[in-house]
Amino acid sequence: MSEQGTVHLTSSRERPAQTFSGYIMLVLLLALIVLQVGAIARLAGSTGDPSGFDLFSVIAPPVLLVFVLTGFYMLQPNQAAALTLFGSYKGTDRVTGLRWVWPWEMRRKVSVRANNFISDKIKVNDLRGNPIEMAAQIVWRVVDTAQALFDVDDYKAFVNVQVEAAIRTIGSRYPYDDFEHLEVTLRGNHDQVGAELRAELNARLAVAGISVDECGFTHLAYAQEIAGAMLRRQQAQAVVAARKTLVEGAVGMVEMALAMLSEKNVVELDDERRAAMVSNLMVVLCGERDTQPVVNTGTLYQ
DSSP: OOSTTOOOOOOOOOOBOOOEEHHHHHHHHHHHHHHHHHHHHHHHHOOSOOOHHHHHHHHHHHHHHHHHHTTEEEEOTTEEEEEEETTEEEEEEOOOEEEEOOTTSEEEEEEOSOEEEEOOOEEEEOTTSOEEEEEEEEEEEESOHHHHHHTSSOHHHHHHHHHHHHHHHHHTTSOSOOTTSOSOOTTTOHHHHHHHHHHHHHHHHGGGTEEEEEEEEEEEEEOHHHHHHHHHHHHHHHHHHHHHHHHHHHHHHHHHHHHHHHHTTSOOOOHHHHHHHHHHHHHHHHOSSOOOOOOOOSOTTO
């Protein structure tokens, strides 16, 4: 792109403003009121024509009173005021209490307190393409008033949009669940995924001078259209896992039983009877119902 077509974006940075204590100006205001009252009393008690000084002493204090009054403003704790002069940023005042500034400088107050925001439920496709519903809660605050006011149009609306975009980004980066516990998942790694969501939000909101103190998911579930199917899948995988554990334990017990019978010479079994005994033991150990014992009154081979 040519130099004529290049757009250069400037980023604002907060700096301290030159302001004055409002209490000092309040004393000056009271002094002007006293002068005004005295001038009026002197003029009222005068019998002759008033001199130019007398007229000036009556007219000047009200003008100064208006000048001083228009410069007052008050800042509460965790509140700041950005000052501008004819559209040019002149700094930010963060000193609490009664303050005073030149009347021609405009003041725009900004809260730097912590704000809590809970997003709406958002439908996102996870890493495997499964639709899931996500919602997050974040705590954010303005750390640079100049960026918040002058680098974005509406910093609160900007937060709302970027939160949704960050949730979609993180949601599509990981699978919802992994039954083999081999991957980082949204459901199984809340702390890790929450930390990554916070980093993503801080990167997105830095342009607006906003920092995220903490965040986390308030809602995380499969979308309704696949929730039933995923529940049956989870149940099936849980049954398979339980069966696998049961079979592994049964095989170990059968091996132990056969080894102990052979080691202690309790009974000698050929391959056919050994297979029958293994079959019976597996049925007893792996069956879902209680088995009925059968007493053999004959020999093993009858």
